[in-house]
Amino acid sequence: MRSSIILFIFALILLSCSQQKQDVIIQKYFEAFNQSDFKQIKKYVDNDFVMSEGDFKICSSVNDLQTVFKWDSVFQPKYKVLKIVQTDDKVEIEVSKIDTRVAYLHDEPMISNVSFEFKKGKISKQIIKDYKYFDVKKWNGRLKDLRDWINLNKPDLAGFDRDITLNGAKNYQKAIDLYASRDLGLEENIFIDKDLQLVHLKDSVFVHISWSDSEQYGKFPSNGLIIAQDGKAIMVDTPMDNDKTEDLYQYLKDKMNIEVTLLIPGHFHNDCMGGITFLHSKGVNSIANLMTIQKSIELGLEAPKESFEKQRGIDFYGEPIECNYWGGGHSFDNITVWLPDRKILFGGCLIKNESSNSLGNLADAVVEEWDDTVEKIKSSYTDVDYIIPGHGMYGDSKLLDHTIALVQDFKLKH
Template identity: 40%
Template structure:
């Protein structure tokens, strides 16, 4: 009887594991919030891409991506929407609709498509973290300044999981970092990473010579990555890393 009972328990656990794996495999991304200022798309069971818009002289009205990572009703955000209005919409959805506690905001570099809505986060008493170079560059330009600095890398808890923000080298800017959510193998590349078939974009603060080598380091650090979210455009997989390396290796 004990052997039969143990076998039944084993089979039940296997069935639950297979069912959970099938749910993950069958997950279909979907837009969960949409307004003129902000779009939120769930891209995995526990991550969401947020997209807001930045009016520029050279490239028109540019869609700009950030990433929300969630677990156990907690969230961490990489990059703010481009202004406070979009940020307030994002926080309202996270806090009032999803009932998430937002643990942190992490701008991945100093441009306004990463920290344009930072003051709204501070107004909600949400702590901000950034590479010490991002803080220095924001101070130089009289932008809203992130509150807490790190040098090489940062790990923060989100529910029962954690995220990592890490500086691999210069590229789009001198301070650009990437974000990684190990439990779902999701990489937020920010503006360091380009969508497939993109052009080189704004290079005013770039180190083009270092760019492909930096992305090579990112690729080597996260060989298991499944989803890659660029700063602008469509998310995809590790092919975005390969495309970015090739784009900036070409003279």
């Protein structure tokens, strides 16, 4: 009886040691992938090693695995074992993976549940069972956009995503690099949906146009600005509500790989900051005139986070941006946003488009200052390529003269 107990305890010890050894082998196996060291990988796998994803067999030998390894190494993978659970005949793990391909198509690491089987102390099978975290919609959407762009602009790289060889991986990475650095100016007008549009203005600057319904004005457009640099963007004014702002934000992120990091609202009305709550929920910072913030708090609205009074300069990844308060006009708090390197001035609702024959909404207007305010802008910016009004078609410095004339005509009649 005593010898049976000893043998049983000894067997448990051997099983525990075997399990610990398998855990170590799995860790070292992934470390070898992280270090691009196939010689180490060969130490841990059986000659008849099989890797599969569900019912799809990826490889069925060490030689096949080496082909997969070479393809995978191009993207500089980083694997991390998050959890290991030992069963009677298998080791179940949870592993995360990030690499240049995953980062581009998915933003964050993908996490999978993987089963390992062993034979004579080596890994004989690796089965990817399912994914704990994998945004298939985002992945497929970005991959489709990448494929479509490559097929149109770089047809010699077509099929890059179906070639599981070293050369295929190099083409895949080249496709990503080319698409990420593409000239956004080739896409002049982008219709996101019936109520949202992006119009390429200059370099990586876009006007975003959103349409809304009003009992007084019917269906009307509102303008804002997107200034993109190094995969990040400043949004000047939001669409009028959170839903349209979310659609714009997600399009920029999912389709153009641009993440909005800062909002600059031109004044406190909802055609400037109607989507601020959504942007704040995404961690986007916001900068506004102090009076805009004070009025927002007074009205119980979500307020911008940072303030300035007269002028605020921003260095956005080497792109200088100037926010200025010149005086009252469409509202008491309206500002302009100036891009000196691009000679682009966002005037917002302070400036009227050339087809406007009235001053529009005067509920919060400071008409007595309005023309003087625009005169200050006109004398400060004598060399402007584009001026973007809050509503309607953008233009050049003629918009300033037109706005001054409208204000002065209004004063004469009232």
